[in-house]
Amino acid sequence: MSLIKHLSSIISISQTLEREIHSVSKKVSLPKGHTLIDIGERCTSLFFIETGLVRGHYFDDGKEITNWFAQEEEFATCFYSFIAGKPAFEIIQTLEDCELTELNYTSLQKLYTHFPETERIGRIITENYYIKLEERILSLQFKTAKERYHKLVLSKPELLQRASLGQIASYLGITQETLSRIRADL
Amino acid sequence: MSLIKHLSSIISISQTLEREIHSVSKKVSLPKGHTLIDIGERCTSLFFIETGLVRGHYFDDGKEITNWFAQEEEFATCFYSFIAGKPAFEIIQTLEDCELTELNYTSLQKLYTHFPETERIGRIITENYYIKLEERILSLQFKTAKERYHKLVLSKPELLQRASLGQIASYLGITQETLSRIRADL
DNA sequence: TTTGTTTTTTGATAATTGTCAAAAAGTTCC
DNA sequence: GGAACTTTTTGACAATTATCAAAAAACAAA
Numbered sequence: 001m002s003l004i005k006h007l008s009s010i011i012s013i014s015q016t017l018e019r020e021i022h023s024v025s026k027k028v029s030l031p032k033g034h035t036l037i038d039i040g041e042r043c044t045s046l047f048f049i050e051t052g053l054v055r056g057h058y059f060d061d062g063k064e065i066t067n068w069f070a071q072e073e074e075f076a077t078c079f080y081s082f083i084a085g086k087p088a089f090e091i092i093q094t095l096e097d098c099e100l101t102e103l104n105y106t107s108l109q110k111l112y113t114h115f116p117e118t119e120r121i122g123r124i125i126t127e128n129y130y131i132k133l134e135e136r137i138l139s140l141q142f143k144t145a146k147e148r149y150h151k152l153v154l155s156k157p158e159l160l161q162r163a164s165l166g167q168i169a170s171y172l173g174i175t176q177e178t179l180s181r182i183r184a185d186l
Numbered sequence: 187m188s189l190i191k192h193l194s195s196i197i198s199i200s201q202t203l204e205r206e207i208h209s210v211s212k213k214v215s216l217p218k219g220h221t222l223i224d225i226g227e228r229c230t231s232l233f234f235i236e237t238g239l240v241r242g243h244y245f246d247d248g249k250e251i252t253n254w255f256a257q258e259e260e261f262a263t264c265f266y267s268f269i270a271g272k273p274a275f276e277i278i279q280t281l282e283d284c285e286l287t288e289l290n291y292t293s294l295q296k297l298y299t300h301f302p303e304t305e306r307i308g309r310i311i312t313e314n315y316y317i318k319l320e321e322r323i324l325s326l327q328f329k330t331a332k333e334r335y336h337k338l339v340l341s342k343p344e345l346l347q348r349a350s351l352g353q354i355a356s357y358l359g360i361t362q363e364t365l366s367r368i369r370a371d372l
Numbered sequence: 373t374t375t376g377t378t379t380t381t382t383g384a385t386a387a388t389t390g391t392c393a394a395a396a397a398g399t400t401c402c
Numbered sequence: 403g404g405a406a407c408t409t410t411t412t413g414a415c416a417a418t419t420a421t422c423a424a425a426a427a428a429c430a431a432a
Contacts, residue, residue: 060328067324080320083313112306119305120298126312127269133319134266138253140326141359142246145389165410173327178389180411331419351380364419366381 052098
Protein backbone atom coordinates (compact mmCIF):
# COMPACT_ATOMS: atom_id res chain seq x y z
CA MET A 1 0.00 0.00 0.00
CA SER A 2 1.24 3.47 -0.83
CA LEU A 3 1.99 6.10 1.76
CA ILE A 4 -0.85 8.31 0.51
CA LYS A 5 -3.36 5.49 0.79
CA HIS A 6 -2.14 4.69 4.24
CA LEU A 7 -2.49 8.30 5.38
CA SER A 8 -5.92 8.51 3.78
CA SER A 9 -7.07 5.80 6.10
CA ILE A 10 -6.43 8.18 9.00
CA ILE A 11 -7.87 11.43 7.69
CA SER A 12 -8.92 12.49 4.23
CA ILE A 13 -6.09 13.93 2.17
CA SER A 14 -6.83 16.83 -0.13
CA GLN A 15 -5.61 16.87 -3.74
CA THR A 16 -3.19 19.66 -2.91
CA LEU A 17 -1.76 17.85 0.04
CA GLU A 18 -1.47 14.65 -1.94
CA ARG A 19 0.49 16.45 -4.62
CA GLU A 20 2.70 18.06 -2.00
CA ILE A 21 3.45 14.75 -0.31
CA HIS A 22 4.25 13.25 -3.68
CA SER A 23 6.66 16.02 -4.50
CA VAL A 24 8.57 15.92 -1.21
CA SER A 25 8.78 12.17 -0.76
CA LYS A 26 10.76 9.77 -2.87
CA LYS A 27 10.55 6.11 -3.71
CA VAL A 28 13.54 4.00 -2.84
CA SER A 29 14.22 0.41 -3.88
CA LEU A 30 16.77 -1.40 -1.80
CA PRO A 31 18.17 -4.91 -1.82
CA LYS A 32 18.14 -7.20 1.17
CA GLY A 33 20.89 -6.48 3.67
CA HIS A 34 21.22 -2.78 2.90
CA THR A 35 22.00 -0.41 5.75
CA LEU A 36 19.76 2.63 5.81
CA ILE A 37 21.17 4.26 8.92
CA ASP A 38 24.21 3.40 10.95
CA ILE A 39 24.96 3.99 14.61
CA GLY A 40 26.17 7.51 15.25
CA GLU A 41 24.62 9.01 12.14
CA ARG A 42 21.72 11.39 12.39
CA CYS A 43 18.59 9.74 11.15
CA THR A 44 16.85 12.44 9.17
CA SER A 45 14.41 10.28 7.27
CA LEU A 46 11.19 8.49 7.91
CA PHE A 47 10.73 5.40 5.76
CA PHE A 48 7.32 4.06 4.91
CA ILE A 49 7.50 0.43 3.89
CA GLU A 50 5.56 -0.51 0.80
CA THR A 51 6.99 -3.97 0.50
CA GLY A 52 9.67 -5.71 2.47
CA LEU A 53 10.92 -6.01 6.01
CA VAL A 54 13.24 -3.73 7.96
CA ARG A 55 14.71 -3.94 11.42
CA GLY A 56 16.53 -1.73 13.90
CA HIS A 57 19.27 -3.26 15.99
CA TYR A 58 22.17 -2.31 18.20
CA PHE A 59 25.03 -4.01 19.97
CA ASP A 60 25.28 -4.63 23.66
CA ASP A 61 28.40 -6.30 24.95
CA GLY A 62 29.22 -7.39 21.44
CA LYS A 63 25.84 -9.02 21.02
CA GLU A 64 23.41 -7.97 18.35
CA ILE A 65 20.03 -6.96 19.75
CA THR A 66 17.03 -6.40 17.53
CA ASN A 67 15.04 -3.48 18.79
CA TRP A 68 12.14 -3.62 16.35
CA PHE A 69 10.88 -5.01 13.08
CA ALA A 70 8.81 -2.99 10.62
CA GLN A 71 6.91 -4.48 7.74
CA GLU A 72 4.45 -3.47 5.03
CA GLU A 73 2.41 -0.35 5.88
CA GLU A 74 4.58 0.53 8.82
CA PHE A 75 7.13 3.27 9.31
CA ALA A 76 10.79 2.67 9.99
CA THR A 77 13.14 5.20 11.50
CA CYS A 78 15.38 5.63 14.49
CA PHE A 79 12.64 7.47 16.29
CA TYR A 80 14.87 8.90 18.95
CA SER A 81 17.37 10.30 16.48
CA PHE A 82 14.68 11.55 14.13
CA ILE A 83 12.75 13.38 16.84
CA ALA A 84 15.48 14.49 19.19
CA GLY A 85 18.02 15.23 16.46
CA LYS A 86 20.65 13.17 18.24
CA PRO A 87 22.90 10.46 16.76
CA ALA A 88 21.16 7.15 16.14
CA PHE A 89 21.89 4.39 18.64
CA GLU A 90 20.79 1.69 16.26
CA ILE A 91 21.41 0.34 12.80
CA ILE A 92 18.50 0.29 10.39
CA GLN A 93 18.77 -2.44 7.85
CA THR A 94 16.61 -4.17 5.25
CA LEU A 95 15.96 -7.87 5.89
CA GLU A 96 14.36 -8.32 2.47
CA ASP A 97 14.35 -6.45 -0.81
CA CYS A 98 12.33 -3.33 -0.05
CA GLU A 99 10.25 -0.68 -1.73
CA LEU A 100 10.22 2.33 0.55
CA THR A 101 8.90 5.85 0.48
CA GLU A 102 11.32 8.24 2.11
CA LEU A 103 10.29 11.49 3.72
CA ASN A 104 12.94 13.65 5.27
CA TYR A 105 12.73 15.56 8.51
CA THR A 106 12.76 19.03 6.99
CA SER A 107 10.04 18.19 4.51
CA LEU A 108 7.93 16.70 7.26
CA GLN A 109 8.30 19.82 9.39
CA LYS A 110 7.29 21.92 6.40
CA LEU A 111 4.26 19.73 5.86
CA TYR A 112 3.31 20.20 9.49
CA THR A 113 3.58 23.95 9.10
CA HIS A 114 1.95 24.42 5.70
CA PHE A 115 -0.72 21.76 6.06
CA PRO A 116 -1.86 21.91 9.67
CA GLU A 117 -4.10 18.88 9.13
CA THR A 118 -0.94 16.79 8.91
CA GLU A 119 -0.25 17.53 12.56
CA ARG A 120 -3.26 15.42 13.34
CA ILE A 121 -1.94 12.57 11.24
CA GLY A 122 1.40 12.83 12.98
CA ARG A 123 -0.22 12.81 16.36
CA ILE A 124 -2.47 9.85 15.65
CA ILE A 125 0.31 7.77 14.16
CA THR A 126 2.53 8.50 17.12
CA GLU A 127 -0.27 7.58 19.52
CA ASN A 128 -0.74 4.24 17.82
CA TYR A 129 2.94 3.46 17.91
CA TYR A 130 2.97 4.38 21.57
CA ILE A 131 0.26 1.85 22.32
CA LYS A 132 2.23 -0.85 20.53
CA LEU A 133 5.32 -0.10 22.58
CA GLU A 134 3.28 -0.22 25.74
CA GLU A 135 2.10 -3.71 24.89
CA ARG A 136 5.64 -4.79 24.36
CA ILE A 137 6.61 -3.48 27.77
CA LEU A 138 3.85 -5.52 29.38
CA SER A 139 5.30 -8.55 27.69
CA LEU A 140 8.91 -7.89 28.63
CA GLN A 141 8.16 -6.86 32.18
CA PHE A 142 6.93 -10.12 33.65
CA LYS A 143 6.20 -12.72 31.03
CA THR A 144 8.40 -15.79 30.67
CA ALA A 145 10.38 -16.42 27.52
CA LYS A 146 7.81 -19.00 26.43
CA GLU A 147 4.88 -16.65 26.92
CA ARG A 148 6.59 -13.87 24.97
CA TYR A 149 7.30 -16.21 22.10
CA HIS A 150 3.74 -17.50 21.98
CA LYS A 151 2.40 -13.98 22.00
CA LEU A 152 4.55 -13.17 19.00
CA VAL A 153 3.39 -16.31 17.20
CA LEU A 154 -0.17 -15.08 17.61
CA SER A 155 0.40 -11.44 16.76
CA LYS A 156 2.96 -11.65 13.94
CA PRO A 157 3.10 -15.22 12.64
CA GLU A 158 4.60 -14.25 9.27
CA LEU A 159 7.54 -12.61 11.00
CA LEU A 160 8.76 -16.02 12.14
CA GLN A 161 9.29 -17.03 8.54
CA ARG A 162 10.82 -13.76 7.48
CA ALA A 163 13.41 -13.09 10.18
CA SER A 164 16.11 -15.37 11.54
CA LEU A 165 15.83 -17.08 14.89
CA GLY A 166 18.60 -15.02 16.40
CA GLN A 167 16.95 -11.80 15.34
CA ILE A 168 13.63 -12.85 16.81
CA ALA A 169 15.21 -14.11 20.00
CA SER A 170 16.97 -10.86 20.78
CA TYR A 171 13.80 -8.93 19.95
CA LEU A 172 12.06 -11.01 22.62
CA GLY A 173 14.88 -10.40 25.05
CA ILE A 174 16.13 -13.99 25.15
CA THR A 175 19.05 -15.90 23.69
CA GLN A 176 18.82 -17.83 20.49
CA GLU A 177 19.50 -21.10 22.29
CA THR A 178 16.62 -20.56 24.65
CA LEU A 179 14.28 -19.74 21.80
CA SER A 180 15.40 -22.82 19.92
CA ARG A 181 14.55 -24.95 22.96
CA ILE A 182 11.18 -23.30 23.39
CA ARG A 183 10.30 -24.13 19.81
CA ALA A 184 11.48 -27.71 20.25
CA ASP A 185 9.11 -28.69 23.03
CA LEU A 186 5.72 -28.07 21.54
CA MET B 187 3.93 23.88 37.64
CA SER B 188 0.55 24.54 36.08
CA LEU B 189 -0.68 22.82 32.94
CA ILE B 190 -0.70 26.08 31.01
CA LYS B 191 2.89 26.83 31.96
CA HIS B 192 3.92 23.34 30.98
CA LEU B 193 2.25 23.63 27.59
CA SER B 194 3.77 27.06 27.06
CA SER B 195 7.17 25.47 27.24
CA ILE B 196 6.30 23.55 24.08
CA ILE B 197 4.65 26.21 21.96
CA SER B 198 3.36 29.64 22.81
CA ILE B 199 -0.21 29.63 24.03
CA SER B 200 -2.49 32.49 22.99
CA GLN B 201 -4.68 34.29 25.50
CA THR B 202 -7.79 32.81 23.94
CA LEU B 203 -6.43 29.31 24.07
CA GLU B 204 -5.30 29.80 27.63
CA ARG B 205 -8.80 30.88 28.62
CA GLU B 206 -10.31 27.95 26.78
CA ILE B 207 -8.02 25.45 28.47
CA HIS B 208 -8.85 27.01 31.80
CA SER B 209 -12.53 26.70 31.17
CA VAL B 210 -12.50 23.06 30.07
CA SER B 211 -10.04 21.70 32.60
CA LYS B 212 -10.59 21.36 36.29
CA LYS B 213 -8.40 21.21 39.35
CA VAL B 214 -8.70 18.13 41.50
CA SER B 215 -7.23 17.57 44.95
CA LEU B 216 -6.94 13.97 46.00
CA PRO B 217 -5.60 12.24 49.10
CA LYS B 218 -2.95 9.54 48.99
CA GLY B 219 -4.31 6.15 48.05
CA HIS B 220 -7.21 7.36 45.96
CA THR B 221 -8.19 5.37 42.87
CA LEU B 222 -8.66 7.52 39.79
CA ILE B 223 -9.47 4.76 37.33
CA ASP B 224 -10.15 1.11 37.93
CA ILE B 225 -9.64 -1.87 35.65
CA GLY B 226 -12.48 -2.26 33.19
CA GLU B 227 -13.60 1.34 33.33
CA ARG B 228 -13.12 3.64 30.38
CA CYS B 229 -10.47 6.16 31.12
CA THR B 230 -11.81 9.37 29.65
CA SER B 231 -9.50 11.78 31.40
CA LEU B 232 -5.99 12.98 31.12
CA PHE B 233 -4.50 14.10 34.43
CA PHE B 234 -1.70 16.59 34.61
CA ILE B 235 0.16 16.33 37.89
CA GLU B 236 0.87 19.59 39.64
CA THR B 237 2.04 18.04 42.85
CA GLY B 238 2.16 14.46 43.98
CA LEU B 239 2.86 11.02 42.60
CA VAL B 240 0.59 8.67 40.69
CA ARG B 241 1.05 5.17 39.40
CA GLY B 242 -0.62 2.73 37.03
CA HIS B 243 -0.66 -0.93 37.96
CA TYR B 244 -2.38 -4.18 37.08
CA PHE B 245 -2.48 -7.73 38.35
CA ASP B 246 -0.84 -10.69 36.75
CA ASP B 247 -1.35 -14.04 38.37
CA GLY B 248 -2.51 -12.31 41.52
CA LYS B 249 0.62 -10.22 41.64
CA GLU B 250 0.57 -6.46 41.54
CA ILE B 251 2.65 -5.02 38.74
CA THR B 252 3.43 -1.33 38.49
CA ASN B 253 3.34 -0.25 34.89
CA TRP B 254 4.41 3.35 35.33
CA PHE B 255 4.92 6.20 37.76
CA ALA B 256 4.05 9.80 36.97
CA GLN B 257 5.18 12.75 39.00
CA GLU B 258 5.12 16.54 38.91
CA GLU B 259 4.78 18.01 35.41
CA GLU B 260 3.87 14.69 33.88
CA PHE B 261 0.62 13.34 32.56
CA ALA B 262 -1.16 10.35 33.98
CA THR B 263 -3.80 8.34 32.16
CA CYS B 264 -4.43 4.83 30.95
CA PHE B 265 -3.13 5.77 27.55
CA TYR B 266 -4.51 2.74 25.79
CA SER B 267 -8.00 3.24 27.16
CA PHE B 268 -7.93 6.98 26.61
CA ILE B 269 -6.81 6.74 22.98
CA ALA B 270 -8.46 3.53 21.84
CA GLY B 271 -11.65 4.04 23.85
CA LYS B 272 -11.37 0.54 25.30
CA PRO B 273 -11.64 -0.51 28.95
CA ALA B 274 -8.61 0.25 31.06
CA PHE B 275 -6.36 -2.70 31.88
CA GLU B 276 -4.77 -0.90 34.80
CA ILE B 277 -5.61 0.86 38.01
CA ILE B 278 -4.57 4.47 38.36
CA GLN B 279 -3.93 5.47 41.90
CA THR B 280 -2.37 8.31 43.85
CA LEU B 281 0.68 7.39 45.91
CA GLU B 282 0.74 10.77 47.63
CA ASP B 283 -1.69 13.62 48.16
CA CYS B 284 -2.10 15.14 44.72
CA GLU B 285 -3.06 18.34 42.99
CA LEU B 286 -4.14 17.43 39.49
CA THR B 287 -5.57 19.20 36.48
CA GLU B 288 -8.09 17.04 34.72
CA LEU B 289 -8.92 17.32 31.04
CA ASN B 290 -11.47 15.00 29.57
CA TYR B 291 -11.37 13.26 26.23
CA THR B 292 -14.20 15.19 24.63
CA SER B 293 -12.78 18.54 25.66
CA LEU B 294 -9.40 17.56 24.35
CA GLN B 295 -10.85 16.54 20.99
CA LYS B 296 -12.67 19.87 20.83
CA LEU B 297 -9.45 21.68 21.58
CA TYR B 298 -7.76 19.78 18.78
CA THR B 299 -10.51 20.81 16.39
CA HIS B 300 -11.01 24.42 17.42
CA PHE B 301 -7.39 25.22 18.13
CA PRO B 302 -5.36 23.40 15.50
CA GLU B 303 -2.13 24.50 17.14
CA THR B 304 -2.95 22.13 19.98
CA GLU B 305 -2.51 19.22 17.58
CA ARG B 306 1.15 20.06 17.53
CA ILE B 307 1.33 20.08 21.30
CA GLY B 308 -0.38 16.71 21.38
CA ARG B 309 1.99 15.31 18.82
CA ILE B 310 5.12 16.58 20.52
CA ILE B 311 4.07 15.37 23.93
CA THR B 312 3.26 11.95 22.55
CA GLU B 313 6.60 11.82 20.74
CA ASN B 314 8.44 12.56 23.95
CA TYR B 315 6.55 9.93 25.87
CA TYR B 316 7.32 7.49 23.08
CA ILE B 317 11.03 8.09 23.44
CA LYS B 318 10.81 7.45 27.16
CA LEU B 319 9.05 4.15 26.60
CA GLU B 320 11.66 3.15 24.07
CA GLU B 321 14.37 3.71 26.64
CA ARG B 322 12.54 1.52 29.07
CA ILE B 323 12.34 -1.25 26.51
CA LEU B 324 16.08 -1.12 26.00
CA SER B 325 16.45 -1.56 29.71
CA LEU B 326 13.99 -4.42 30.05
CA GLN B 327 15.17 -6.25 26.97
CA PHE B 328 18.63 -7.31 28.01
CA LYS B 329 19.81 -5.58 31.13
CA THR B 330 20.21 -7.46 34.38
CA ALA B 331 18.12 -6.64 37.42
CA LYS B 332 21.07 -4.82 38.95
CA GLU B 333 21.66 -2.70 35.87
CA ARG B 334 18.02 -1.74 35.62
CA TYR B 335 17.98 -0.69 39.24
CA HIS B 336 21.10 1.40 38.92
CA LYS B 337 19.73 3.10 35.86
CA LEU B 338 16.64 4.07 37.83
CA VAL B 339 18.76 5.36 40.69
CA LEU B 340 20.47 7.67 38.23
CA SER B 341 17.42 8.80 36.32
CA LYS B 342 14.81 9.12 39.07
CA PRO B 343 16.53 9.08 42.45
CA GLU B 344 13.63 10.79 44.27
CA LEU B 345 11.28 8.03 43.20
CA LEU B 346 13.10 5.58 45.45
CA GLN B 347 12.04 7.60 48.47
CA ARG B 348 8.52 8.16 47.31
CA ALA B 349 7.38 4.68 46.23
CA SER B 350 7.61 1.40 48.11
CA LEU B 351 10.17 -1.25 47.29
CA GLY B 352 7.55 -3.64 45.96
CA GLN B 353 6.16 -1.02 43.63
CA ILE B 354 9.59 -0.17 42.27
CA ALA B 355 10.58 -3.80 41.93
CA SER B 356 7.60 -4.73 39.78
CA TYR B 357 8.14 -1.60 37.70
CA LEU B 358 11.64 -2.89 36.98
CA GLY B 359 10.30 -6.34 36.19
CA ILE B 360 11.83 -8.07 39.21
CA THR B 361 10.57 -9.37 42.54
CA GLN B 362 10.78 -7.39 45.71
CA GLU B 363 13.12 -9.93 47.27
CA THR B 364 15.58 -9.63 44.42
CA LEU B 365 15.53 -5.85 44.60
CA SER B 366 16.07 -5.95 48.34
CA ARG B 367 19.15 -8.11 47.78
CA ILE B 368 20.48 -5.84 45.09
CA ARG B 369 20.24 -2.90 47.43
CA ALA B 370 21.95 -4.84 50.21
CA ASP B 371 25.23 -5.53 48.42
CA LEU B 372 26.45 -2.08 47.56
C1' DT C 373 5.22 2.87 75.00
C1' DT C 374 2.71 -0.93 73.42
C1' DT C 375 0.20 -3.25 69.92
C1' DG C 376 -1.05 -4.12 65.39
C1' DT C 377 -0.03 -3.59 60.56
C1' DT C 378 2.80 -3.09 56.68
C1' DT C 379 7.19 -3.16 54.47
C1' DT C 380 11.68 -4.92 53.99
C1' DT C 381 15.16 -8.31 54.68
C1' DT C 382 17.08 -12.90 54.99
C1' DG C 383 17.47 -17.91 54.17
C1' DA C 384 16.92 -22.19 51.71
C1' DT C 385 15.76 -24.08 47.51
C1' DA C 386 13.91 -24.45 42.78
C1' DA C 387 13.10 -22.81 38.21
C1' DT C 388 14.43 -20.22 34.36
C1' DT C 389 17.54 -18.62 31.35
C1' DG C 390 22.36 -17.74 29.90
C1' DT C 391 27.03 -19.33 28.41
C1' DC C 392 30.21 -21.84 25.85
C1' DA C 393 31.24 -25.44 22.77
C1' DA C 394 30.26 -28.49 19.31
C1' DA C 395 27.25 -30.99 16.15
C1' DA C 396 23.61 -30.88 12.73
C1' DA C 397 20.94 -28.81 9.29
C1' DG C 398 20.23 -25.52 5.84
C1' DT C 399 22.03 -22.07 2.13
C1' DT C 400 24.81 -20.25 -1.36
C1' DC C 401 27.69 -20.34 -4.96
C1' DC C 402 31.00 -22.20 -8.05
C1' DG D 403 27.13 -32.12 -6.45
C1' DG D 404 30.34 -30.43 -3.10
C1' DA D 405 32.97 -26.80 -0.48
C1' DA D 406 32.30 -22.91 2.39
C1' DC D 407 29.43 -20.42 5.09
C1' DT D 408 25.49 -19.41 7.97
C1' DT D 409 21.83 -20.69 10.95
C1' DT D 410 19.78 -23.75 14.15
C1' DT D 411 19.97 -27.31 17.49
C1' DT D 412 21.77 -29.90 21.35
C1' DG D 413 24.45 -30.77 25.59
C1' DA D 414 26.67 -29.76 29.97
C1' DC D 415 27.02 -26.49 33.23
C1' DA D 416 26.75 -21.85 35.56
C1' DA D 417 24.49 -17.66 36.78
C1' DT D 418 20.52 -15.11 37.67
C1' DT D 419 16.25 -14.60 39.45
C1' DA D 420 11.89 -16.50 41.47
C1' DT D 421 9.43 -18.79 45.18
C1' DC D 422 8.02 -19.68 49.72
C1' DA D 423 8.46 -19.00 54.46
C1' DA D 424 9.77 -16.62 58.30
C1' DA D 425 12.25 -13.02 60.83
C1' DA D 426 13.35 -8.22 61.38
C1' DA D 427 12.50 -3.49 60.84
C1' DA D 428 9.69 0.44 60.12
C1' DC D 429 5.46 2.77 60.69
C1' DA D 430 0.95 4.05 62.65
C1' DA D 431 -2.51 4.27 65.99
C1' DA D 432 -4.30 3.99 70.54
